[in-house]
Amino acid sequence: MKKSFAVFWKRNLAFAKLAIVSNLEYRLNYFVDVIVQPVLTTGIEILLWFAVFKGANVQTINGFGREYYLSYALWAAFFARIATSWMYEFRMIEEISSGTINSLIVRPMSFYEYYLSQLLGYKFITTIISLIIPLIAAHYFNLPTIYSRVPLAVVLCFYYLILVHTISFLVCCVAFHLTKISSFTVAKNLLFWILMGELFPLDLTPEPYKSILLKLPFAGGVFLPVGYITNRIGLNEMITGFISVTISLVVLNALASVLWKKSLATYAGTGA
């Protein structure tokens, strides 16, 4: 048992390292991904909040001052980069539609873990590099941030990332039956864009939408971790977030397992 876990760990660590090395290969590409893009997003969102407060002509919105929204905009852009999977989902779909998946399914590993380890490896290095920016910016501009809460927020975001990967895996199961489904990824990620709270703090929505959105697992991607760091929410909401993601993981993994087996059974091995 102990030996098999060691093999599993070593194997997945190798996948994660592979992702890190292959992404750092094209440094300009990587730099744009982890630094430039979130910095630009932050800039755009901060300008929006300046305009909103100027138009509203008030000191607080929903009980929080302008600095809280600026801090939210700053952290949300970086957490959203971590909590979203574009590249690996596209690659997984491509493996199936082109038939290159054949070389993976004959190996002593699962397709799920192969890409999950790569995704986590890639996001790990992204987190280390990109979170330096909001940490420095929040400190420099004295934005409301509880630094001791950052580690737990990152843990929830990574936990949510496993759910994101499971959903990607489910999309892949569909790829066995429908050849061109890259639009699924775009549609799904756009939906998550709203549900995660990247566009605006979810607690600004009126009831009953607010309660529903906060209970969905997607809030675990951006709103809950960022809300926790910027003191919009407390530990109880974080625990609810962990529970919500766990339940979703159990349900979706069970569904994915059944769908994967069914899809593989119908797969002819020449590409979907």
Add this chain to the structure above:
Amino acid sequence: MFLTLKKYLSLYKAMFKASFISDLEYRANFFTRIMTDIFWYIAQIVTFEVLYTHTQKIGDWNLKQMRVFLGLLFIIDALYMIIIHENLENMSEKVRKGDLDLLLAKPVNSQFMVTLQKANTAIIGNLILGLSWLIYSLNGLGDFNYLRLFWLMLLIPCSLVVIYSMRFIFSASAVIFTRSENLQFLWWQVYRIGMRPDSMYFPWFKWIILTIIPVGVIVSIPARALLNPPDYLILLWPLCLVPILLYATHRFWNFALKFYSSASS
């Protein structure tokens, strides 16, 4: 000149027809593309509807005016997606796989081919949705002068040229850097600046997005033409910008091609 124009028009007609047939082949993808944009529209609408529950104005405009702005954004974006987007989106892949060779070898202008070879006909459904939203939001204004819509015949084509030119420069950089997917994502961030009214930005930043990085021209100026009393200096600015940007794309394409070293060979 006329014959050349006729040749390119008939070529585009043939490519559009081929794209439509090709799009219908993958029906699930066809409908998901429509759904994708619906989610995007919802994201934009929800953001502003939620924000306006906490404020009366963002920039110069109230909620009803912002709805008109969004309607224009949806229409311009849909037209861009139908005519141009897919071609420029895939440029990086064409470079890596060497497919660009095939386009360069054709006896027509290579920039024309890389720009217009594939139309995304599924988005026509979104264009109808965008038009419906614009009509709904204009009705909500109450005292709108519908004659102002004529401005759009002039300004929407200019907006398309502005999006095209900027996007093209981002995409053509793939010829220089070979792998530049994230530069393409970077374009999306730049484009997002133009998806918000220019009046909400600081004056110096507004000046930049109307001149140096003219994403502010794309929707804000057509929206001003509909919502504000006409300021001819601002409304005619896109007309001056169009030839400058088209010339810039032409020069940049020729420059980028110098770095191209056929990946397929």
